[in-house]
Amino acid sequence: MSNRNDWPLPPDGFVYGCVETPEEHRELVELNRAIHDETDALMLERLIEHYPGFGLESNFYLRDLDTGEMVACLNAIPSTWSYEGIEIRNLELGFVGTREAYRKQGLFHALYKLFNIALHKGEYEISAIQGIPFFYRKYGYDFMLPLNRRVSIRPDQLPPKQKEVDYEDAYTIRLAEKRDLDCLLRLYRETVAKLLVAAERSKELWLTQEETSMYESEKFHTKVIEKGGEVCGYFRETIPKAPNGMIKKKTLTVFEAVTPNYRCTLALLHYLQEQGLRNKIQEVYLPGTTESHPSKLALSLGGKMTRGWKYQILIPCPERFLWRVRKALEERLIGTPYQRLNLDVEINTYLALYTLIFQDGKIVKIKTSPKPMIGHGGMLRAPPSKFTRLLLGANGLHELSEFDADFVIEKQYEDLIEALFPKRESYLFHYLC
Numbered sequence: 001m002s003n004r005n006d007w008p009l010p011p012d013g014f015v016y017g018c019v020e021t022p023e024e025h026r027e028l029v030e031l032n033r034a035i036h037d038e039t040d041a042l043m044l045e046r047l048i049e050h051y052p053g054f055g056l057e058s059n060f061y062l063r064d065l066d067t068g069e070m071v072a073c074l075n076a077i078p079s080t081w082s083y084e085g086i087e088i089r090n091l092e093l094g095f096v097g098t099r100e101a102y103r104k105q106g107l108f109h110a111l112y113k114l115f116n117i118a119l120h121k122g123e124y125e126i127s128a129i130q131g132i133p134f135f136y137r138k139y140g141y142d143f144m145l146p147l148n149r150r151v152s153i154r155p156d157q158l159p160p161k162q163k164e165v166d167y168e169d170a171y172t173i174r175l176a177e178k179r180d181l182d183c184l185l186r187l188y189r190e191t192v193a194k195l196l197v198a199a200e201r202s203k204e205l206w207l208t209q210e211e212t213s214m215y216e217s218e219k220f221h222t223k224v225i226e227k228g229g230e231v232c233g234y235f236r237e238t239i240p241k242a243p244n245g246m247i248k249k250k251t252l253t254v255f256e257a258v259t260p261n262y263r264c265t266l267a268l269l270h271y272l273q274e275q276g277l278r279n280k281i282q283e284v285y286l287p288g289t290t291e292s293h294p295s296k297l298a299l300s301l302g303g304k305m306t307r308g309w310k311y312q313i314l315i316p317c318p319e320r321f322l323w324r325v326r327k328a329l330e331e332r333l334i335g336t337p338y339q340r341l342n343l344d345v346e347i348n349t350y351l352a353l354y355t356l357i358f359q360d361g362k363i364v365k366i367k368t369s370p371k372p373m374i375g376h377g378g379m380l381r382a383p384p385s386k387f388t389r390l391l392l393g394a395n396g397l398h399e400l401s402e403f404d405a406d407f408v409i410e411k412q413y414e415d416l417i418e419a420l421f422p423k424r425e426s427y428l429f430h431y432l433c
Helices: 022-035 040-051 109-120 135-139 166-170 178-192 203-212 260-280 292-298 319-325 326-332 386-392 397-403 409-419
Strands: 014-018 059-064 072-084 085-098 127-129 142-147 148-154 170-175 197-199 219-227 229-236 251-258 284-289 309-314 343-348 352-359 360-368
Touching: 014 040, 014 109, 014 135, 022 040, 022 059, 022 072, 022 085, 059 109, 059 326, 072 109, 085 319, 127 343, 135 260, 142 386, 148 292, 148 397, 170 260, 178 203, 178 251, 219 260, 229 260, 251 260, 251 292, 284 292, 319 326, 319 360, 319 386, 326 360, 326 409, 343 409, 386 397, 397 409
Parallel strands: 085 127, 251 284
Antiparallel strands: 014 059, 059 072, 072 085, 072 197, 127 309, 142 309, 148 284, 170 219, 219 229, 229 251, 343 352, 352 360
């Protein structure tokens, strides 16, 4: 993941490590079991064993020299996302933890230096974390993209199957098989193409997910919807959980659903209504995006969009990110008064000035000038995390300028900046295993 020669000095009394041996692997898992819980420990083991591109060497730790004990850890999980169809690489900060007796000694800060080296040396476009509130802001992360957002609906709100309607009987539902894979991948890609930021899924990753059949801590099945012997849609559902401890309701979660038309969508909702009533399900959860037709229809039937959580996002090198997605920015200007733009578009994040040099509607170069004078330069002036929000479509131009006085747009360039960076929906379907 990174060359040890690049590593900084560890805190006094500790030594850095990168997991290499079966013994260290077991230690790491036990450390996560002690810090977090059994669920996290099992998930970490599963990722190390199965997840493409992630292995032992992606796990960093600190060891106490006096006791010989592994006391803090984090890992770097690579994944491929997309931005308006353009692949971007994410390095996720995961499974962060420190033994209780060693907290508030700066051990995470020391370990983050190793992660940051891997992030920059690997030239990743984006970094995400599914972490606790506020703490990671000091490292440039901010809550931005939806995580575990769901549409919630009761089974009795879903439409029952009407036997006299002929078309419904033409749809059948069965477990997915390996022979369905190419069709499922095509359906998935057609759906995520409608999103601004989405998770890419290779054939290898899909097969790995089917092999492990785990969504976070829950077992799942992939099922296809057929009509006339041809697959027209699919969904992934978890096995219903009975109430216990923190879980107050018996629920059924469909965390991914792709149906191309109304009748296919209706066939899925009929199935969920039947399953819900038969298994005494109290709540059905569907993906929290209106680009999923079942979710959109469920909302019209009285379902509610839950708040969920959010991914905290960092763009480590805005110049690299902007250059990577330049084709998307150029295409947004087609059909606007700016499609043959010849202009240097300046974006000031108060830490750097980024100049997008447009010639005949194409970005030919991006220049970075460090440390611009405060209050000077830039058609758009925005703190780094606010510019990231704009770039990732999480908030619109006027939303950000209304609620943050540091977010300043030169009036004559409002339409251009809004055309380059529109507010758009993003959603990340299951991309781990």
